């Protein structure tokens with residue numbers, strides 16, 4: 547592990563300035579991603595700027611029905627907030643199905659959105675990895691890629707985005723608020739996660755030293771009836787092979803509003819817009835759910851080891867929608 551300096555920031559402006567000053571500086575929140583990667587020599591920051599003293603841990607139910615969560619709010623606090631559980635159960639469930647109780651007590655919401663991929667080649671500094679070392683190649687393309695993505699891939703990177711709660715936030719059109727050298731800005735969460743394309747090393751549109759301050763979720767009455775399902779190799783302490791965030795409103799037996807997003811299968815948290823569009827106005831039946839799921843996964847580019855994810859994701863969508871519609875009329 548390369549030695550690094552550590553500073554505790556007194557205010558947001560000071561934190562931003564400290565990171566801006568050095569190209570090899572980074573923010574430190576709960577440290578559950580950052581410290582792991584520093585220990586493994588994957589990241590070699592020269593300076594870590596601890597932001598835990600900043601007043602960014604609030605969880606606020608907004609009057610119109612929305613939610614504002616500070617970037618330093620801990621995953622466990624957000625998951626058990628009464629407002630989140632009542633208005634956005636999908637967020638609470640996604641958080642509780644992630645990591646472990648100890649990690650959720652440490653891990654912040656801003657850090658969760660910025661966590662790095664779990665691709666084993668990214669963490670193995672002896673392997674080529676375009677994300678860690680741009681231009682070096684991608685060991686996963688012809689390697690052990692059972693857990694890798696089938697949607698949004700490129701010939702440079704096929705790693706899945708690991709966050710669970712980001713999937714729920716993408717389904718709910720959340721907005722990421724930041725403060726940086728150019729002032730404050732608001733980024734739609736779907737635009738916050740970049741596809742790998744030719745530049746997999748660039749995962750977010752954040753500038754160096756741009757600080758996430760809050761995540762805002764607009765009011766969504768449909769989310770009161772929402773669910774997060776996660777399918778993985780073992781029941782705890784494991785990342786998703788496929789997951790679904792879903793919310794749906796049914797009137798007179800037909801789908802009138804629906805939100806769907808997938809985790810574990812995309813290089814970014816995957817808003818299933820094609821499935822949403824095909825469901826609108828359709829009868830709430832297992833047959834229409836299955837057809838919508840097939841349509842969404844039609845764009846998949848599986849490899850022999852992860853081809854099973856195509857069917858798993860389709861089944862996950864059907865299961866989530868039938869769960870929300872009391873089994874769906876058959």
Ligand SMILES: Cc1cc2nc3c(=O)[nH]c(=O)nc-3n(C[C@H](O)[C@H](O)[C@H](O)COP(=O)(O)OP(=O)(O)OC[C@H]3O[C@@H](n4cnc5c(N)ncnc54)[C@H](O)[C@@H]3O)c2cc1C
Pocket residue numbers: 572573574575576577578579580581582617618643644645646649652653654655656657658659660661708709710711756757758759783784785786
């Ligand atoms: C064993 C294990 C299992 C896990 N399982 C899951 C899981 O099942 N599901 C899941 O979703 N996650 C899982 N995680 C990931 C975990 O949720 C993240 O590590 C955590 O959310 C990161 O938050 P943090 O506060 O610790 O971030 P840190 O480690 O402090 O920071 C992570 C990154 O975010 C940057 N950063 C932090 N805060 C800000 C900010 N406000 N603005 C800009 N940049 C910032 C840091 O510079 C760093 O690059 C797991 C982690 C581990 C170690």
Ligand code: SF4
Pocket residue numbers: 663665666667668674675676677678683684685686687702703704705746
């Ligand atoms: S899939 Fe992405 S993270 Fe994994 S080795 Fe390839 S470039 Fe690196």
